[in-house]
Amino acid sequence: MTTVSIREVAARAGVSPGTVSNVLNRPGKVAAATRERVEEAIRELGFVRHGSASTLRAGHSRTLGLSVIDIGNPFFTDVAAGVEDMASGRGYAVILGNSAGSRAKEERNLRVLAEQRVRGVLITPTDEDLTRLDRLRERGTRLVLVDHPAHRPDQCAVAVDDVAGGRAAVAHLLAGGARRVAYVTGPLTIRQCRERRQGALEALEAAGLAPDRLQVAETTAMTARAGEKAAADLLAEGLPDAVFCANDLLALGVLRTLLQAGVRVPDDVALMGYDDIDFAAASAVSLSSMRQPTYQLGRIATELLLDECENPGAHAHQHIMFQPELVARESTR
Amino acid sequence: MTTVSIREVAARAGVSPGTVSNVLNRPGKVAAATRERVEEAIRELGFVRHGSASTLRAGHSRTLGLSVIDIGNPFFTDVAAGVEDMASGRGYAVILGNSAGSRAKEERNLRVLAEQRVRGVLITPTDEDLTRLDRLRERGTRLVLVDHPAHRPDQCAVAVDDVAGGRAAVAHLLAGGARRVAYVTGPLTIRQCRERRQGALEALEAAGLAPDRLQVAETTAMTARAGEKAAADLLAEGLPDAVFCANDLLALGVLRTLLQAGVRVPDDVALMGYDDIDFAAASAVSLSSMRQPTYQLGRIATELLLDECENPGAHAHQHIMFQPELVARESTR
DNA sequence: CCTCCTCAGTAGAACGTTTTACCCCGCTGC
DNA sequence: GCAGCGGGGTAAAACGTTCTACTGAGGAGG
Numbered sequence: 204m205t206t207v208s209i210r211e212v213a214a215r216a217g218v219s220p221g222t223v224s225n226v227l228n229r230p231g232k233v234a235a236a237t238r239e240r241v242e243e244a245i246r247e248l249g250f251v252r253h254g255s256a257s258t259l260r261a262g263h264s265r266t267l268g269l270s271v272i273d274i275g276n277p278f279f280t281d282v283a284a285g286v287e288d289m290a291s292g293r294g295y296a297v298i299l300g301n302s303a304g305s306r307a308k309e310e311r312n313l314r315v316l317a318e319q320r321v322r323g324v325l326i327t328p329t330d331e332d333l334t335r336l337d338r339l340r341e342r343g344t345r346l347v348l349v350d351h352p353a354h355r356p357d358q359c360a361v362a363v364d365d366v367a368g369g370r371a372a373v374a375h376l377l378a379g380g381a382r383r384v385a386y387v388t389g390p391l392t393i394r395q396c397r398e399r400r401q402g403a404l405e406a407l408e409a410a411g412l413a414p415d416r417l418q419v420a421e422t423t424a425m426t427a428r429a430g431e432k433a434a435a436d437l438l439a440e441g442l443p444d445a446v447f448c449a450n451d452l453l454a455l456g457v458l459r460t461l462l463q464a465g466v467r468v469p470d471d472v473a474l475m476g477y478d479d480i481d482f483a484a485a486s487a488v489s490l491s492s493m494r495q496p497t498y499q500l501g502r503i504a505t506e507l508l509l510d511e512c513e514n515p516g517a518h519a520h521q522h523i524m525f526q527p528e529l530v531a532r533e534s535t536r
Numbered sequence: 537m538t539t540v541s542i543r544e545v546a547a548r549a550g551v552s553p554g555t556v557s558n559v560l561n562r563p564g565k566v567a568a569a570t571r572e573r574v575e576e577a578i579r580e581l582g583f584v585r586h587g588s589a590s591t592l593r594a595g596h597s598r599t600l601g602l603s604v605i606d607i608g609n610p611f612f613t614d615v616a617a618g619v620e621d622m623a624s625g626r627g628y629a630v631i632l633g634n635s636a637g638s639r640a641k642e643e644r645n646l647r648v649l650a651e652q653r654v655r656g657v658l659i660t661p662t663d664e665d666l667t668r669l670d671r672l673r674e675r676g677t678r679l680v681l682v683d684h685p686a687h688r689p690d691q692c693a694v695a696v697d698d699v700a701g702g703r704a705a706v707a708h709l710l711a712g713g714a715r716r717v718a719y720v721t722g723p724l725t726i727r728q729c730r731e732r733r734q735g736a737l738e739a740l741e742a743a744g745l746a747p748d749r750l751q752v753a754e755t756t757a758m759t760a761r762a763g764e765k766a767a768a769d770l771l772a773e774g775l776p777d778a779v780f781c782a783n784d785l786l787a788l789g790v791l792r793t794l795l796q797a798g799v800r801v802p803d804d805v806a807l808m809g810y811d812d813i814d815f816a817a818a819s820a821v822s823l824s825s826m827r828q829p830t831y832q833l834g835r836i837a838t839e840l841l842l843d844e845c846e847n848p849g850a851h852a853h854q855h856i857m858f859q860p861e862l863v864a865r866e867s868t869r
Numbered sequence: 870c871c872t873c874c875t876c877a878g879t880a881g882a883a884c885g886t887t888t889t890a891c892c893c894c895g896c897t898g899c
Numbered sequence: 900g901c902a903g904c905g906g907g908g909t910a911a912a913a914c915g916t917t918c919t920a921c922t923g924a925g926g927a928g929g
Contacts, residue, residue: 206675208885219909224887234907251675254651255588255597256885259914264588266631266652274620280613287607287634291641296648298599299632301620308624315629318587319599342539342584427814455818481760482815485788487822541915552879557917567877589915592884872929879922884915892909899901 207248216244227252258320266296267508268316268324270309272393273425274301276452277480278497279327282349285501286325293509295322302329304390304424313339323508325349325501330392347508349500351394353522359507361500361523365395368493368527369402370409372447372475373417375491377410379473379535381445385418387433387457388449389425396425396449399477403447418443425449430456438464442472445535451476451483454490458534462487474534477527489532496525540581549577560585591653599629600841601649601657603642604682605726606758607634609785610813611830612660615682618834619658626842628655635662637723637757646672656841658682658834663725680841682833684727686855692840694833694856698728701826701860702735703742705780705808706750708824710743712806712868714778718751720766720790721782722758729758729782732810736780751776758782763789771797775805778868784809784816787823791867795820807867822865829858 209227213220218237225232226241233241244250258264269286271279283299290297298319300312309329316324316339323345328336333354340346346358353360376384386403388396404414420436422429430453437446438460448454454476461468468474468488476483479494503523511518542560546553551570558565559574566574577583591597602619604612616632623630631654633645642662649657649672656678661669666687673679679691686693709717719736721729737747753769755762763786770779771793781787787809794801801807801821809816812827836856844851 206885209887210885220885221887221909221911222907225908228887232907237907249671251647251650253592253653253885255591255653256914257887258588259586259592259916260885260887262887262914274613274617275610277608277610280607283632284607284634287632291633291644291648294648296631296633296652298629299616299620300624300629301617311624314584315624315627317584319629320586320588338582427818455815459818482788482818485760485792485815485820486818487820489820539915542917543915553915554880554917555878558878561917565877570877586915589884590917592886593915593917595884595917870929872927874925874927876925877923880920881918882920883918886914888913889911890909891911893907895904895906897902897904 206253207250208253209250212241212244212248212250215248216241263322263512264320265294266298266319266321267505268298268300268313268319268321268326270300270302270312270316270324270326272302272304272327272329274299276425276450277482278450278478278495281497282501285498286505287501289502289505289509295509304329304393306330310335317342317344322512323347325504325508327351331394345508345511347504347511349504352524353520357520359504359511359520359522361504361507361525363495363500363525363527365398365527366402366405368477368495369399369447370406371402371527371529372399372477372493373403373406374409375529375531375535376445376447376473376475377406377412379445379469381443381473382412383416383418383443383445385420385437385443385446386449387420387422387430387446387453389422389429389453391421393425399449422453425453427452427456427459429453431460433457434460438466442466445473445475447475449477451478451480451490451492454492455482455486458486458488458490469534469536479530484532488534491532491535492530493527494530495527500525539586540583541586542583545574545577545581545583548581549574596655596845597653598627599631599652599654600838601631601633601646601652601654601659603633603635603645603649603657603659605635605637605660605662607632609758609783610815611783611811611828614830615834618831619838622835622838622842628842637662637726639663643668650675650677655845656680658837658841660684664727678841678844680837680844682837685857686853690853692837692844692853692855694837694840694858696828696833696858696860698731698860699735699738701810701828702732702780703739704735704860704862705732705810705826706736706739707742708862708864708868709778709780709806709808710739710745712778712802714776714806715745716749716751716776716778718753718770718776718779719782720753720755720763720779720786722755722762722786724754726758732782755786758786760785760789760792762786764793766790767793771799775799778806778808780808782810784811784813784823784825787825788815788819791819791821791823802867802869812863817865821867824865824868825863826860827863828860833858
């Protein structure tokens with residue numbers, strides 16, 4: 204219970220508290236002999252630096268905030284794993300916030316992060332109104348957008364080209380012979396969903412087909428359960444030649460429902476997901492999907508953020524855009 | 537950049553800093569009129585409490601630590617979702633640590649949590665040596681074990697009965713006619729893996745079969761990839777009647793490899809997983825599994841932890857043990 | 870009229886670091 | 900012999916809260 208402070212370490216090592224602080228933060232500035240004495244005292248007393256005191260005085264912490272849309276989605280856990288690896292390798296802690304697609308929850312999480320005075324924030328925003336993010340930046344919190352393009356030049360962002368992804372996915376379905384395609388998507392307030400639709404439309408146009416060949420089915424969540432519901436609706440309304448889903452969770456739900464209804468995939472209906480989560484390859488009919496470099500996304504975003512935090516002068520803002528990759532499996536054979 | 541402090545709020549509202557603090561922490565102690573003046577000043581200035589200063593002075597923070605074994609495993613993300621919901625509902629932030637099964641990484645994460653002076657820690661330990669946890673406790677950090685039974689009475693723990701789970705799983709396989717069972721498991725240093733094996737052996741014994749009917753295949757990780765490798769080995773050595781996997785990720789890997797090799801599941805080999813992750817039901821052959829109340833696990837553990845933190849006097853330590861539930865699907869028909 | 874209480878609020882000392890300004894000492898160069 | 904310098908260290912003032920002890924003001928009770 205009694206927590207040992209820098210002062211006691213100093214007393215034991217026969218130096219001043221300032222020197223202990225130097226050993227902790229700028230070991231080079233301390234003579235080798237004294238440094239060893241201090242380090243020994245630290246070990247003997249089991250001293251652990253009080254992060255809050257340090258943050259308070261130094262004006263910045265060694266924690267990052269990570270705000271994601273759905274922690275249950277393997278896409279985001281892969282991103283989170285990348286973030287966590289990079290951050291903890293550099294001695295930073297990560298505070299996780301799950302906005303669960305709700306803007307209110309996202310705001311609550313950002314508030315918590317602001318109170319904690321995190322050094323920087325990695326965020327996949329739930330919607331397009333990024334002014335509240337500017338407010339954070341004004342208060343000195345660095346920000347990197349993840350899986351979202353930059354909304355202003357003086358900012359880092361790491362994203363994947365969703366229009367290209369949607370285009371490639373639907374082009375693939377059309378190449379397989381489909382002429383009527385359903386797009387099962389999460390809320391169109393989500394940028395990714397809109398852009399993938401945009402790409403889908405471009406693919407139709409490139410094939411000389413009218414835009415109304417794309418039948419849009421919007422769900423309220425991007426989960427397998429929502430996918431099941433959407434598939435049930437499709438069954439009731441009449442099936443298209445192919446279904447393109449805005450992510451793999453939706454696609455797995457669609458797949459499950461279609462198979463249960465005796466629909467053959469891909470013979471009756473071809474199916475494409477998005478994200479290429481690990482489970483896509485293991486599903487009942489293995490799922491074609493658009494692969495994204497998720498883990499890399501997390502790592503690189505974190506690297507940019509830490510660079511911006513630690514070398515504010517030299518830092519050059521970057522807008523990185525990855526290209527997704529088509530992975531064709533049974534569901535579109 | 538210039539951060540507004542409690543002092544400026546006080547000046548604007550024409551009160552002392554102490555009163556502002558009271559408005560923040562004990563609104564009841566302040567007359568309604570003054571409180572409103574203060575709240576207005578807070579709004580106008582965009583004041584956000586400095587969490588570190590608060591922690592430093594008050595002696596405890598409003599953050600919890602969560603240390604899990606594998607953030608890529610849906611089992612743990614479900615737990616994490618439960619933790620996050622409960623914690624953020626009560627105004628706490630969650631610092632996430634992924635030990636990735638490595639003890640060294642777990643220790644590094646715990647160190648970070650100690651520095652942050654988190655109010656309490658939720659942890660699924662990577663191994664059985666819990667003395668380092670006692671060290672945390674001595675320093676005043678409350679601790680709740682998640683998916684692990686308590687190692688001492690003065691401590692809360694929320695777990696699921698793994699011996700019963702292993703027993704039920706293998707009993708189910710034996711009831712289906714299997715006489716030789718392979719147990720594909722992660723490192724046996726992990727308690728869950730050992731106890732499920734124990735249960736498996738008990739099931740054999742109850743059926744009057746010798747323990748050597750259980751062929752143990754130990755992998756280095758509990759991932760789909762490790763499962764694929766284990767299945768390849770089984771194929772080389774000669775297949776058993778049934779395979780019981782220590783978790784669903786392993787089982788999905790095993791399934792994928794078996795099917796690719798032309799083995800029919802369940803006709804040639806029956807297969808059981810563990811955890812009943814969402815994806816188990818959607819796999820090529822839908823997977824029988826042992827369901828655990830994951831989200832509840834996270835919620836309840838957090839509730840116990842917060843109770844212990846906030847009412848240290850009244851708190852009664854609890855050892856909660858859930859029972860897993862058998863979910864039979866195609867892979868064991 | 871005096872004492873005692875409660876209510877509402879204040880002043881000021883913590884909390885454990887980091888940082889700034891400064892000191893001392895021995896050495897170098899002239 | 901002395902100015903100048905740099906290495907190694909110290910003292911003390913912050914940082915923004917919370918908390919403890921205290922002050923007045925207004926009643927209530929005797």
